[in-house]
Amino acid sequence: MNNNVNNQIQTYGWNTYWYSILAEQNPDIQHLPPARVIAQFSHSYKLMTESGEHSAGVTGKFEFNAAKRGDYPAVGDWVMVEMLPNESRSVIHAVLPRRTSMVRKVAGNVIEDQIIGANMDYLFIVNALNQDFNIRKIERYLIAAWESGANPVVLLTKADLCEQPTKFASEVENIAPGVPVHFISALLNQGKEQLQPYLQPGITIAITGSSGVGKSTLLNWLAEADTQKVQGIRENDARGRHTTTHRELFLLHNGALIMDTPGMRELQLWESQDGWQHAxxxxxxxxxxxxxxxxxxxxxxxxxxxxxxxxxxxxxxxxxxxKKTARELAHLTRKENANNQKISKKATSYKSARSYVRPNRNAYMSED
Structure with missing residues (x-):
């Protein structure tokens, strides 16, 4: 890579750590240029490459080898790509091993993981100081945060709607010793100075929380621009409407990277034993x-x-x-083990069927 390429990619977090990770990978991909996934849609991705933004999809080989949903690229991932000549399109050949990742179980009865975001340095857990404030919900997010490997930070938004925000901050501090807790108000432009230590060049921060807690408003406030569309909340229960419909990574003017994620009605945990013990x-x-x-x-x-x-x-x-989350994780483990056994049996049956050689019936017929 030339210096211009380095500067472009380094802006999005490429550094010596990722060079060392790349050096450990298959030599077949080491010659390919890296790119970072900055947006994820249903069947395509938006990347930041050495030559700017590209749309992208995975190769057929990648798709064939992907065993589960979590093997596919996610926002924040570093991928090795083949850039198509004279086009603003690339093809993804490989995903570099994730340094951190927030994972949840997909909705419904399907036993499968879903990557919320990858390679974050900090995870901003956002909860609003209104009727939707829920300390038990924050505990669930802390479990996922500790499991992710990123550093959790709790942001209590809409402080302008609360007469005693410090009371709520104390509640969070009691269940999350050592975790920074800040209350902020984008409407009154209060608390931004508390967040400056996290907002450093090349640092990636994911914003997560329920719908209506002010994630998109927070992003716009930090970006000092209308980066994301904002909707109001229902007056009767303070519940939010979905504003963000996909995951996306934004570069702020100060060089920090903010990942916005769709609001979640419920965070279903996934393989979070270590995070549970920490929380x-x-x-x-x-x-x-x-x-x-x-x-x-x-x-x-x-x-x-x-x-x-x-x-x-x-x-x-x-x-x-x-106790509730312990039962939930134990139940998930049992279901996942049962599901893996089914997949293993199916794969074994398929392999046996392919290795079966049809007998030559002529070998059993007597010669004339």
Missing amino acids: FADIEQLAESCRYRDCRHDADQGCSVVEAVNTGELDPKRLANY
């Missing part, structure tokens, strides 16, 4: 002092967790959410 580290620590190793934290004798609830040290609703 509920206080309960896990209490559980170490329980009399029995397999303590269920119900009415077990010598249970330190129940004792903490009785003394007021632990919120019983937090314990209930701890």
Whole structure:
């Protein structure tokens, strides 16, 4: 790559780390130029390449080898591409291993992962200071955030609608020790200075949260431009309407990269055991002092967790959410294991069928 190419790609986060990752990959792709996925649609992508924005799709070989949805490119991914001559189009040959990624289970009964965003440095968990404020929902997002590998930051938006925003900030700090919590108001232009340490050149930040919490408004505020369309919320329940319909990565004027994602009514967790333990580290620590190793934290004798609830040290609703998410993850694991067994059996049957050689019936016929 020449210096101009380096400058263009480095603006979107390409650095020595990614050079080292590329050096470990198949030599067949090392000669290809890198690009970053900046938007994802149903069957296509928008990339930032060394020569500017390109539309793109994956190769047939890539599609054939992709075993699951999560193998496909996601917004924030670095991909190795073949740029078509004299066109603003590219073909994606490979996705470089993700440094971080936020993953959720797809909606419905399908046991499959969905990548919300990849290679983020920070994850802004956004919750509004109105009727939709929900500490249990923030706990779920923290589980996914810790599992992602990115650093979580909680933003309490619409502070202009709340008389005591510090009270809510304290609630979040109690369930997320060490996680930065900021309350902001785009309407009153308050709190932006608190976010400046995160908004550095080449740093990628994903914004996530429910519909109507102010994600698109936050993006426009930080970008100082109408980057995303904004819609209001329903007055009767403060629930939002979907504004963002796809995932997209935006370059701010100060060089930071912001990833906007569609609002989620419910965040369904995916393979988040480590994130779950981190999000509920206080309960896990209490559980170490329980009399029995397999303590269920119900009415077990010598249970330190129940004792903490009785003394007021632990919120019983937090314990209930701890148990609920534990059951959810265990159920998901069982279903995923059963699904993998089905896929394995199907693959084995298919392989056996292909290796079957039809007998030559002439070999069984006597000669004249």
